[in-house]
Amino acid sequence: MTERAxxxxxxxxxxxxxxxxxEEFPALHQRVRGRPLVYLDNAATTHxxxxxxxxxxxxxxxxxxxxxxxxxxxxxxxxxxxxxxxxTVARFLSAPSASExxxxxxxxEAINLIAHGLAHCRxxxxxEVLITHMEHHSNIVPWQMACKQSGATLKVVPITDNxxxxxxxxxxxxxxxxxxxxxxxxxxxxxxxxxxREICALAHKVGAVAVVDGAQAVAHMAVDVQEIGCDAYAxxxxxxxxxxxxxxxxxxxxxxxxxxxxxxxxxxxxxVTFEKTTYAKAPAKFEAGTPNISGAVGLGAAVxxxxxxxxxxxxxxxxxxxxxxxxxxxxxxGLRLIGTAPxxxxxxxxxxxxxxxxxxxxxxxxxxxAIRTGHHCTQPVMVRMGVPATARASLSLYNTQEEIxxxxxxxxxxxxxxx
Amino acid sequence: MxxxxxxxxxxILDHNRKPxxxxxxxxxNHTAVGHxxxxxxxxxxxxxxxxxxxxxxxxxxxxCAISKASASLMTEAVKGRTIDEAKVxxxxxxxxxxxxxxxxxxxxxxxxxxxxxxEYPARVKCAxxxxxxxxAAITEGPTTVSTE
Numbered sequence: 216m217t218e219r220a221x222x223x224x225x226x227x228x229x230x231x232x233x234x235x236x237x238e239e240f241p242a243l244h245q246r247v248r249g250r251p252l253v254y255l256d257n258a259a260t261t262h263x264x265x266x267x268x269x270x271x272x273x274x275x276x277x278x279x280x281x282x283x284x285x286x287x288x289x290x291x292x293x294x295x296x297x298x299x300x301x302x303t304v305a306r307f308l309s310a311p312s313a314s315e316x317x318x319x320x321x322x323x324e325a326i327n328l329i330a331h332g333l334a335h336c337r338x339x340x341x342x343e344v345l346i347t348h349m350e351h352h353s354n355i356v357p358w359q360m361a362c363k364q365s366g367a368t369l370k371v372v373p374i375t376d377n378x379x380x381x382x383x384x385x386x387x388x389x390x391x392x393x394x395x396x397x398x399x400x401x402x403x404x405x406x407x408x409x410x411x412r413e414i415c416a417l418a419h420k421v422g423a424v425a426v427v428d429g430a431q432a433v434a435h436m437a438v439d440v441q442e443i444g445c446d447a448y449a450x451x452x453x454x455x456x457x458x459x460x461x462x463x464x465x466x467x468x469x470x471x472x473x474x475x476x477x478x479x480x481x482x483x484x485x486x487v488t489f490e491k492t493t494y495a496k497a498p499a500k501f502e503a504g505t506p507n508i509s510g511a512v513g514l515g516a517a518v519x520x521x522x523x524x525x526x527x528x529x530x531x532x533x534x535x536x537x538x539x540x541x542x543x544x545x546x547x548x549g550l551r552l553i554g555t556a557p558x559x560x561x562x563x564x565x566x567x568x569x570x571x572x573x574x575x576x577x578x579x580x581x582x583x584x585a586i587r588t589g590h591h592c593t594q595p596v597m598v599r600m601g602v603p604a605t606a607r608a609s610l611s612l613y614n615t616q617e618e619i620x621x622x623x624x625x626x627x628x629x630x631x632x633x634x
Numbered sequence: 635m636x637x638x639x640x641x642x643x644x645x646i647l648d649h650n651r652k653p654x655x656x657x658x659x660x661x662x663n664h665t666a667v668g669h670x671x672x673x674x675x676x677x678x679x680x681x682x683x684x685x686x687x688x689x690x691x692x693x694x695x696x697x698c699a700i701s702k703a704s705a706s707l708m709t710e711a712v713k714g715r716t717i718d719e720a721k722v723x724x725x726x727x728x729x730x731x732x733x734x735x736x737x738x739x740x741x742x743x744x745x746x747x748x749x750x751x752x753e754y755p756a757r758v759k760c761a762x763x764x765x766x767x768x769x770a771a772i773t774e775g776p777t778t779v780s781t782e
Binding site: 248570571572573574577578581588589590594597603604628632633 | 637638641642647650672673674675696697698699700754756757760
């Protein structure tokens, strides 16, 4: 068999292709306050390509029905579509089995499920849960609740001034009482990419469960849960060009078997009598009630879209755009980038010496530029960096060099107003 | 640029740069703290009440231009007024920034500079934080307020 040589794609080809893909996102092509929309709030949520919108519309127009246990044609089709989406997500994460994928509302619900379950089956008084200083509130609060319930202690790995985990701190802080290590893959407020593979290996050395919050990672880099070596990985559909209200949790079969059900109801049982109920196996055990079927179908379509574009190409383009944006923004006097870890993801949090982030956000909005301002659900990061809030531009594959220019022009307008 | 000037009027930028009454009155006898947890803004309003009259007023804290200028202009507007008069001004101000039909910015003097805020629902809380905090300071009840 001869291998066919793959034509090498140039950087210019890649940029041209991303520009073409931009056409697939209807919401991007609108004017805001009289100006073309420049959408740079992708870490909050991404826009949806036509294939996702069409998959969801088609589901409701043609296949709409409740899943599982239906004998009629529509129910069979709906079940197939839902389970197909599960297989698609499993492939996307390189998970060993689709039965290890649980559909939930999103990353927040996934972490709550794990924390709630571990509080019951693993955590005891005096045990420890290790998280980091750069976690989103959704990877802090559920563990605080689990600690309160179980008597365990929450420990926090410190971060450096540029937004990295302190070197050696994870290893130093692990003890024989550490039962859980839960860490964000990519920080939503700093852009830092954490060495999750190393962290999971260290966690396993002390016998702890390793949980990874992948909300910001999945849209920017290829994720292989087996290669990372974690025990659980969570992400949300809407940050991955899918719909809101649906996300996925991957967890090892043994862990899913050990965790108690999160909610009781239909679809999560084997046999119910008033005396006793036996539960279904995972993933059904964790999917009580009618799930977000159309959401899962939309998420499946989004994952397929991302796979078709290719995460390696998305990562290459992201990195190129991030470098341009970083260079241009650093040239603006008085602008401070918050989060400058090497190899960071395409998230640019910043402050200006003369203007509060909220005023930056409002004036950028007047220029048609959508960014997010505030604490980004990471209040401890704001305190650590000594800022009340930041302005954050976060990039996606559909953003362009011209949009970065518009962003920088708008930031300069803010500076003119707040001299 | 007109949109920009509607919201960021010169008087607002001026009070943001040089907030008035940004101090702790020596004889303050009423105080309250206001938080906007969404943006991390925090403001403390300190009042010296004398027989139902706001004799002196000052504020401390950090926030965006809208919230800082609003606090600054508020202190000027209510100084020397009775509690009841201050409440009437706040009601008029609140109607203006929330876009209530029939609001009369003209009656509010310099505070009319905030009329543009009603076009920016996300910023209404910034403009009204100081006022809610003042209200908490001069009335019975909790002395910490939050916009959320």
